Amino acid sequence: MNDAFILARLRSLKVDGLDGLRVEIANYKKLCEIFEWDNTGGRKRELRMEELKRFCDYHKEGHKIIIDSIYDVPKVKVDKRQDGNHKVYVTLVESVLLSYFIEHKLTTANFRKKELWEILGLVNPEYGKYDDNYAPLKRELQLYDCGIKDWQIKNFYADSRRVMNNIVNSALKSLRNRKLIEFEDNVLVAKDKRGSYFEVKDKELRTQILEIEKETLNELNCASMSNVIYNSDKEVSVARYMKLRDEKLKSRLGIQYIFRRYHIICNPKYLNQGLVENLKALKQELNDKSMDKVLDTIEQRCEQTNNDPETSFRYHRSYMDIQRMLAMKLLSTNKAKVEEYFLLRNDWEADELELFA
Numbered sequence: 001m002n003d004a005f006i007l008a009r010l011r012s013l014k015v016d017g018l019d020g021l022r023v024e025i026a027n028y029k030k031l032c033e034i035f036e037w038d039n040t041g042g043r044k045r046e047l048r049m050e051e052l053k054r055f056c057d058y059h060k061e062g063h064k065i066i067i068d069s070i071y072d073v074p075k076v077k078v079d080k081r082q083d084g085n086h087k088v089y090v091t092l093v094e095s096v097l098l099s100y101f102i103e104h105k106l107t108t109a110n111f112r113k114k115e116l117w118e119i120l121g122l123v124n125p126e127y128g129k130y131d132d133n134y135a136p137l138k139r140e141l142q143l144y145d146c147g148i149k150d151w152q153i154k155n156f157y158a159d160s161r162r163v164m165n166n167i168v169n170s171a172l173k174s175l176r177n178r179k180l181i182e183f184e185d186n187v188l189v190a191k192d193k194r195g196s197y198f199e200v201k202d203k204e205l206r207t208q209i210l211e212i213e214k215e216t217l218n219e220l221n222c223a224s225m226s227n228v229i230y231n232s233d234k235e236v237s238v239a240r241y242m243k244l245r246d247e248k249l250k251s252r253l254g255i256q257y258i259f260r261r262y263h264i265i266c267n268p269k270y271l272n273q274g275l276v277e278n279l280k281a282l283k284q285e286l287n288d289k290s291m292d293k294v295l296d297t298i299e300q301r302c303e304q305t306n307n308d309p310e311t312s313f314r315y316h317r318s319y320m321d322i323q324r325m326l327a328m329k330l331l332s333t334n335k336a337k338v339e340e341y342f343l344l345r346n347d348w349e350a351d352e353l354e355l356f357a
Helices: 003-012 029-035 042-052 086-103 113-120 135-141 150-177 204-217 225-231 238-253 267-273 279-306 319-330 335-355
Strands: 021-023 056-061 063-072 108-112 183-191 197-199 256-266
Touching: 003 029, 003 225, 021 029, 021 042, 042 319, 086 113, 086 150, 086 256, 086 279, 108 113, 113 256, 113 335, 135 150, 135 204, 150 183, 150 225, 150 279, 150 319, 183 204, 204 225, 204 238, 279 319, 279 335, 319 335
Parallel strands: none
Antiparallel strands: 021 063, 056 063, 108 256, 183 197, 183 256
8 A cells, every 4th residue: 555545545634624633443343344454453553643643643542543644745654674783783782881981980780681681771671581481471471462372482582592592602702802991701619518619710610510500401302402492392492491500500519590691891991982972862772773773683583484395383473463562561661651552452352342242
């Protein structure tokens, strides 16, 4: 459906001679009738409402869609996949990270991955609460979509981790190449039976830990951590892997658990090269773009899988809608946007009940 058709339909709603009169559309179902859309919900509905912003300024009052003004010319459609090139994310991460070092007067720092992601604004505090236990998250989101499954949440965490790792590691390497920082991205840290933390530097101990990690993979019949993350077996999960691994570490080595972290050393003499004035706005831009990147990555994988003649598995059309909901819940740092999104989902549910009543 072309831009001219949508613009013409919008203008037909206006009362002649009353340019200042706002237009009220009763609900989404009525909007679909106006533009001759099929009345579907989920991701498609969300994209349509976003697309409508190219043609007019509108807001919602309950189920009503209030069009406040209609543009003379539609806004240019932005291709998010082109806009989201990797260099953009890298530049934003660099600026936020260096500004963080300046703000906190640091020259060295240690970060666990999720901690660094949150500091950079890539994820919100909710992200780390559920990645080892999906049950509370699933119960909460079932209020908005009763069809959400554990494997869909597991996939979201796996895909988002991969995207975040790529973005952050690319930024750190770029900073290192310009001699602004030095870093290690896989520093192994252990907690002993007394509760003390120490960096595992001893080669023999590292080898023993590696052997235990491999044994744990074998016990789960997995060749790699990717097999654990994307496994369809409900008994196989990252949480299960960590539990089995930590039990072995404790019984054999007296270690309660291990984790890996970043160690970053900055170059204080040239640190101000990365200083930005509006750090809050920069972090929000990074959050928006990285969330788009996560969803684009997931969508591309879905398309590839669904078009692959060699596999019988197909993602249901509701899959991307659920992934979008997870992104809003776990990644977005824009509280107003998140609240609006979940209010809108409530409206969807109400509209669907009305439709099938």
